Amino acid sequence: MKFNLIVCTYQRSKAIERLMQSVKEQTLYPDEILVIDASPNDLTKKLLEVKKYPALKYFKVVKENRGLTRQRNFGIKHSGKAMDVLCFLDDDIVLELNYFEKLIASYKQYPDAIGVGGQIKDDVNWRKVPANYKAQFKEFVIDNYVRPLGQRNVLRKSLGLLSDKPPGFMPDFSHGFSTGFLPSSGEIYPVEFFMGGVASYKHQLFSEIYFSEKFIGYGLYEDMDFCLRASRLGQFYVNTAARVAHLHDEAGRPNHYKYGEMVVKNGYYVWKLKNPNPSGKAVIKFWGIHILLLLIRFVNGFNKDKSGFDDARGRFKSLIAMIKI
Numbered sequence: 001m002k003f004n005l006i007v008c009t010y011q012r013s014k015a016i017e018r019l020m021q022s023v024k025e026q027t028l029y030p031d032e033i034l035v036i037d038a039s040p041n042d043l044t045k046k047l048l049e050v051k052k053y054p055a056l057k058y059f060k061v062v063k064e065n066r067g068l069t070r071q072r073n074f075g076i077k078h079s080g081k082a083m084d085v086l087c088f089l090d091d092d093i094v095l096e097l098n099y100f101e102k103l104i105a106s107y108k109q110y111p112d113a114i115g116v117g118g119q120i121k122d123d124v125n126w127r128k129v130p131a132n133y134k135a136q137f138k139e140f141v142i143d144n145y146v147r148p149l150g151q152r153n154v155l156r157k158s159l160g161l162l163s164d165k166p167p168g169f170m171p172d173f174s175h176g177f178s179t180g181f182l183p184s185s186g187e188i189y190p191v192e193f194f195m196g197g198v199a200s201y202k203h204q205l206f207s208e209i210y211f212s213e214k215f216i217g218y219g220l221y222e223d224m225d226f227c228l229r230a231s232r233l234g235q236f237y238v239n240t241a242a243r244v245a246h247l248h249d250e251a252g253r254p255n256h257y258k259y260g261e262m263v264v265k266n267g268y269y270v271w272k273l274k275n276p277n278p279s280g281k282a283v284i285k286f287w288g289i290h291i292l293l294l295l296i297r298f299v300n301g302f303n304k305d306k307s308g309f310d311d312a313r314g315r316f317k318s319l320i321a322m323i324k325i
Helices: 013-024 043-050 068-077 099-109 151-158 203-207 222-230 256-274 280-300 307-324
Strands: 003-009 032-037 056-060 085-089 093-095 113-120 139-142 145-148 188-191 198-202 235-246
Touching (some): 003 013, 013 043, 032 043, 043 056, 085 099, 085 203, 099 198, 198 203, 256 307, 280 307
Parallel strands (some): 003 032, 113 235
Antiparallel strands (some): 113 198, 139 145, 188 235
């Protein structure tokens, strides 16, 4: 099974060097690597000219092809026709040694898969528990593994606003559990969405759909939009044995005010995509959670996280705009 890697980048030459080193060390190496660079400078280009990586193709895109979804679509269109699977990674990712080996093996184990996501490692303390284990109020249990819920989700649970779906599935009121709530069990789980920064898709899928260029610039929920549309065409999975570290790089990210705006605006868009005619109860829960998260971010601003004020202002602006709609 031939596969490639598409990396979209913007002003992160140090991060992409770190990523490419982890790709170079893989037990299974991509048949093709495409770096789609939207940076106004040539730091990434010069780096890749000095550092030699087999099968690498570098593209410097012009203004009309800049932005995450546009760059991804550019990479898809320039992928080799012989590629069976197209893999996407954020440029601030670092792979475990067998990431591609585990990821590609998923397609052989599940021939119906049109897309497979990997798992981003975190510091959450998962514990193996008996099948009859009864979770405490502040715990989340799945597949005989338990983890703390976290303060936000404990508060949502106490208010009856927690998702009733497994990780990777959107409830009627949106705000579901991300695939980060899948345990580090090494198992493969069916989902309807996963994280776009650690994703792969069958090449043939792109004969029917592309990433939406509605999500210009940095993008937020662009992966959710794509997955929700694509999941109507086939089955997605997450392989928790295909692991990466996400070393968040602040370079190229929007300011917190803009981010707050996008959380509400783009979140509303993908919710209506999945549930165009929500019930009154779903509507109340959707907006109730957004208001709750706005208040949490505002309170964060009084603590060490001063960005909470800007984030909350952005959310408030979009909330007012969306309610008017």
